[in-house]
Amino acid sequence: MRSARGLRPARRTRRPGREGAAACRALQETDPELSPEEKRVLERKLKKERKKEERKRLREAGTAAAQKPPARRSGAELALDYLCSWAQKHQDWRFQKTRQTWLLLHMYDSDKVPDKHFSTLLAYLEGLRGRARELTVQKAEALMQELDEAGAASPDPLLLEKTQRLRQVLQLLS
Structure with a gap:
């Protein structure tokens, strides 16, 4: 199966899990032919995954600061x-x-x-x-x-x- 440009096979995009994030990183590093748009999409996926993992870590740690936003001044x-x-x-x-x-x-x-x-x-x-x-x-x-x-x-x-x-x-x- 070829992509619209006909240069390489089309990739199926999927949500990166733990193995998916690593795969995205590896793909990004090994495939210099990624277009700028494809690189941005991969970077967004990686950022989203990192935030998700950070929230999970904070939730597991049970810190009160992570659950309550800082108090706002009147x-x-x-x-x-x-x-x-x-x-x-x-x-x-x-x-x-x-x-x-x-x-x-x-x-x-x-x-x-x-x-x-x-x-x-x-x-x-x-x-x-x-x-x-x-x-x-x-x-x-x-x-x-x-x-x-x-x-x-x-x-x-x-x-x-x-x-x-x-x-x-x-x-x-x-």
Whole structure:
């Protein structure tokens, strides 16, 4: 049986098992006439087989780390680290829109942005430019109106703290 090119017999492809992976390696090393596409296919099969064997080894070892993905940090932690990094003027600090957005959305909530970080956040907001600054002022003014209306009905300590933060932001940006 000849292949489409007519140069050598067509090979049947099959999933490499333990003996199959070794056969693929041997075939790849001994057959220099493999086309680049055939080499890529063989390399993918070998890589897949290695990953499968690695997972099996980890499963047999029973390591807890292999079964549980590493713990991911929350958006709050990442945003506050970003803010602290900015404040310390680290060489590796870079602007990150998602972190800035998180900070702008949650800056009035003292549970998410503690008081010890709020003064740093105010300093960060001083450098806010363009549309982000305009939107922050607009949202703060709208929220201030809502809180003034709601605050007249019942004096809630959380609302008072939020109002105080709003006033500081408006005073800084306006």
